[in-house]
Amino acid sequence: MIKRALSILSSVLLVLTACAPDAPEPAGVVIVNARVIDGSGGPSRDVNVRVVGDRIVTVGNFEPSANDTLVDANGLVLAPGFIDAHSHHEDGLLEMPGALAVVSQGITTIAGGQDGDQIYPLDDFFASLETSPVAINVASFAGHGTLRGRVMGEDYQRHATSDELAEMVGLLRAEMEAGALGLSSGLEYDPGSFSTTEELVVLAKEVALHGGRYISHIRSEDQYFWEAIDEVITIGREAQIPVQVTHIKLAMTRWWGLADRLISKLDEARASGVDITADIYPYPAWNAGFTWLRTLFPDRDLDRRDGAEYILSDMLSPEGILLPRFGPEPSYDGMTIAEIAHIRESDPATTLMELLKADVEMGGRSPMLGFAMDEPDIESIMAWPQTVIGSDGGLAGVHPRGFGAFTRYLGHYIRERNVVSLEEGIRRMTSLSAQQVGIVERGSIQVGHYADLVLFDPETVTDRSTYEAPHLPSTGIEKVWVNGQLVIDGGQVTGNRHGKPIRRASHQK
Numbered sequence: 001m002i003k004r005a006l007s008i009l010s011s012v013l014l015v016l017t018a019c020a021p022d023a024p025e026p027a028g029v030v031i032v033n034a035r036v037i038d039g040s041g042g043p044s045r046d047v048n049v050r051v052v053g054d055r056i057v058t059v060g061n062f063e064p065s066a067n068d069t070l071v072d073a074n075g076l077v078l079a080p081g082f083i084d085a086h087s088h089h090e091d092g093l094l095e096m097p098g099a100l101a102v103v104s105q106g107i108t109t110i111a112g113g114q115d116g117d118q119i120y121p122l123d124d125f126f127a128s129l130e131t132s133p134v135a136i137n138v139a140s141f142a143g144h145g146t147l148r149g150r151v152m153g154e155d156y157q158r159h160a161t162s163d164e165l166a167e168m169v170g171l172l173r174a175e176m177e178a179g180a181l182g183l184s185s186g187l188e189y190d191p192g193s194f195s196t197t198e199e200l201v202v203l204a205k206e207v208a209l210h211g212g213r214y215i216s217h218i219r220s221e222d223q224y225f226w227e228a229i230d231e232v233i234t235i236g237r238e239a240q241i242p243v244q245v246t247h248i249k250l251a252m253t254r255w256w257g258l259a260d261r262l263i264s265k266l267d268e269a270r271a272s273g274v275d276i277t278a279d280i281y282p283y284p285a286w287n288a289g290f291t292w293l294r295t296l297f298p299d300r301d302l303d304r305r306d307g308a309e310y311i312l313s314d315m316l317s318p319e320g321i322l323l324p325r326f327g328p329e330p331s332y333d334g335m336t337i338a339e340i341a342h343i344r345e346s347d348p349a350t351t352l353m354e355l356l357k358a359d360v361e362m363g364g365r366s367p368m369l370g371f372a373m374d375e376p377d378i379e380s381i382m383a384w385p386q387t388v389i390g391s392d393g394g395l396a397g398v399h400p401r402g403f404g405a406f407t408r409y410l411g412h413y414i415r416e417r418n419v420v421s422l423e424e425g426i427r428r429m430t431s432l433s434a435q436q437v438g439i440v441e442r443g444s445i446q447v448g449h450y451a452d453l454v455l456f457d458p459e460t461v462t463d464r465s466t467y468e469a470p471h472l473p474s475t476g477i478e479k480v481w482v483n484g485q486l487v488i489d490g491g492q493v494t495g496n497r498h499g500k501p502i503r504r505a506s507h508q509k
């Protein structure tokens, strides 16, 4: 009897709540006069967007209520906050919580833990982000190199034993349970370079059990590029897991002009059932430690002149190796090998060998930029329907992508080069990225989604960071909201820090 009375009472309450004509609505923020591009790829719409708390609650032609705060967009484009599919901006983030590099280019969420390298353990990292919030949302992959390093220590220049592999699986499981997006690998770097494909398949199978993904800086981006693409396809097929070729590129003169061959190969893999995708950064230069070039010398022997000659003829030109900071000789900062060879009155190969030796002696800490990609290839790969945008950038790195990747994509590749339409380009920076890395309730302007938003001027938006001055913020980004709070207003940083750690979609209940 009591039960029945309670049930009647609750029905009455439900009806009252649902029908009350003048129930006070919570105060919201309504963005009016915006050209809304919602991330779906569909055409822009002139609609209002209402935000309450950290969520989008209404999208359409409605009248704001009296207690709403209005934001006049003045006809600018309102898009979902950009999602960076490959970021290193989590490094140093707790010390630089404003994340200027990130928010000033309209990015609201980063997928970190890339190239096999993660902040470990994820549980602790996410707890820190909850106690001391930063300006942006942070998701992370588990890093193969990190886990391999923890298990094998300094003795990593070999295949793992089955016990060691089982231990890696255990560590990986814990990271997946903490909400990792999946597994990242950096197979051109130590210690990941010493792993077998089989090791990666075993780990990827564990990730698949949790509904995660595999994202890879593949085993070779130059000499053995095609074999490396085969390997990532094999891992996708054998582990039955979505795979992503990260910062995809044709980074060797010999492969220039072969973008169509690459795309056909990827399309064939997709047609055969492997969910393979890609992300790209919009620049012709890569960035790594200078001494990474040593791995391209036979036996890593820096006395092998043929190694230096090979690098300078087949992969990079003397003008295409730029040393932004050179520890052993700071007067070379900002110069190319061609320029330094000229100063030393030497030839480029000798110069390269001598500088590499000097840097190795000082601990190998000098960064380099390698101009190895060709613009027509970049544009063809960018236009492939499965390619999203990733910055591969950091908060204070030497590559301009840390500050300018997304605005360069908008300004140069979309507005000036028309590689894709603005609507499609935004999809590649938002909903498609979210889908490819496994994030839900973000990446789209729709009711119920988190209010991560960017307001920008499509006519003027552009990057300003350069190889000479990589830390210049972009122009044309007017406002950025993260979880309903402004982090950029009038192009300026507000200091708000309402970012959240983001756990993998299939981890959420």
Ligand SMILES: [Zn+2]
Pocket (backbone or CB within 6 Å): 115, 186, 217, 247
């Ligand atoms: Zn990488």
